[in-house]
Structure formats: structure tokens, C-alpha cells
Amino acid sequence: MKKWLTIAAAVLLTACSSGADNKSYYQLPVATQSGGKSMASQGNRLLWVEQVAVPDYLAGNGVVYQTSDVQYVIANNNLWASPLDQQLRNTLVANLSSQLPGWVVASQPLGSDQDTLSVNVTAFHGRYDGSVVVSGEWLLNHQGQLMKRPFHLEMKQKNDGYDEMVKVLAQGWAQESASIAKEISRLP
Template identity: 55%
Template structure:
């Protein structure tokens, strides 16, 4: 019986010594404030790509700890690549806002508009804000419409859960900007 005490003690200590568990995050789809309906918005939209810089392309959620330093979390990670999540969520958010428009992440035949989004910031910040920044380009009937965006929303709570929810709300604002531009330009 005494032979097993060291083994049991070693197993107990190794179980206690394991590091923090890794949490995985998926962007939620935020319900738009209003859906827009218009018979003039019938042309399909291809969300061609959403690009992110290298520091956001990894699996860790990013937090800016001061004016020059960024920390990439090791235990708080994206469940799937961030660029894919951003594209899928953008398609979903735009589809909810513009229900009469066919919006897809794949090409839709010969006649479609194209949206490209370059994200430069998608992270938490030391002052308690979530930052969503970059620019989007909408191609409609051979014309290009380009719009930068910089959104800094205050987090309501502390922690990564609240950060991801706030980032999703900022991403919904980008979808709203795109939808409004499509309507204004007579998509």
C-alpha cells in the first residue's frame, strides 16, 4: 500500500500543475437594428475576401497593452481562422440587413457586385475599448466605392467573452456601413 502513495501524490500534483485551459471563440452574428427592403437592390453581392494583417492572422485573440505593444493570447484563441470568421459573419450580417439581396462568399455567376475588405485592427485595447478598423471596396457596375472605417467601442464587461462580443458589434457596424453605401449608390 505504501508503494502507491508516491504515485498517487505525483498524479495529484501533475493534475494540479496543468496550466490554464484554452478557450476558443467564434464571432456571434449580431442582429441588425433594421432590415432594409428595396426592389432596386436585386443584384447579387460576392464578399470576395476579408484580409487581416499577420498579427491578426494567428489563432490567438489580440490585445493592445499600451500605445506600441500588442499581446497575442495563447489560451484565448479563435475557433477558426479570423479572416474566415469575419467573411462568414459579414455575409450573415449583410444578408440579415439586406434580405432581398443574394449575398455569398463565392462568386455568383456573371452579374454580381464585389466587396473586398481589408481589416487593419480587430483587437482589444488597454483603455477598455474594442477596435475594428480597415477599409472596404465595393465594385458596382464597374464603379469602385472605397470607405475606411475606424470603430472603437467600449467594452461593457471585462474579459475575453465581452471583448469578442464587442468586436462582433463593431463588425456589425461595418456591415451597416456597407449596406447603407449599397443603398445610397443604387446598388
């Protein structure tokens, strides 16, 4: 009888512990525009989003969380559904496409008369104080002229958890996309 109780306890513990290995996958949402506007890009101005680079600590699968001034944790069970640099590039292209009428924005070369945008993201993570951090710099080559701008955003999460953190990170990235679009729209 004791043997069966031991086996039953082992099976029960195994069943409970297997739930601890559940993984969650996150994808950055793309900001949508309302008003019936077509998402198809048309125009005579061309912008190639050449790259969005991230440092090694952000390039892995795990969502990053800063636990102190000097320590970062890369999650094992809260993972990016696709590489973060790809997600950032895809959402940037989508956001700029909707915010720059008259421009064709793409993630591949468009021709010899294109402007080229490169972004270096240095921070894209949650933080112990309930904030998220989105920072880096972007470089635009417009008709042979270079324009370089740093960015640094800190935004507060309203709720705890990775779902909320990813949503606020996406809002910060959308806000920076709008800032880039505003600068580009001023170009001659």
C-alpha cells in the first residue's frame, strides 16, 4: 500500500511540476490606423529601413527585465515569438508606412533614389520600478546628407506582468516611430 502511495505522490508531483515549464511567446502589436485608409504604400519618395540592430543581451529569445541598476534577467519562459530585431523592423516599416503619405517604406532596397534608415536599439526592456525603457539612435541617409538622432523613452506600466510590459514596450516603439516619421516628413 505504501508503494502505491509513493507512486501516486510521485505522479502528482510530476504533473504539478510540468506546469511550471509553460512558455509564453510575445509578438509586438502593430499600431493600426483607422479611417478607412489603405495600408498600401504609394508615392514617389522611397525609404528603405535597412536594419534595426539590437545588442547581444536583447538578441536572444527571452524577454529582458532589469532587476537593479546593474543586473538584467533574460526570461526562460517568456520569449519573443520571432527575433526581436525582426519584430522591431517589421513594426517600424508598418508604422512609418501609415504615417508617411507619399512615401513607399520597405524592409528591402527600393532603388537608387531611396533614402536609407538604420536604427540601433540599445535598450528595450522592463525595469524593477515598473517602467519600460526604449532607447537608441537612428541614422537617416537622405540624398547623401546624414541625419542622426538619439532617443530615450521611459514609460510606466499600469499593471504588472509580461503582457503589460510588452504592450508598453510596443507603445514606446510606436511613439518613437511617430517621432522618426515627423522628422522625415519635414525633409525637402
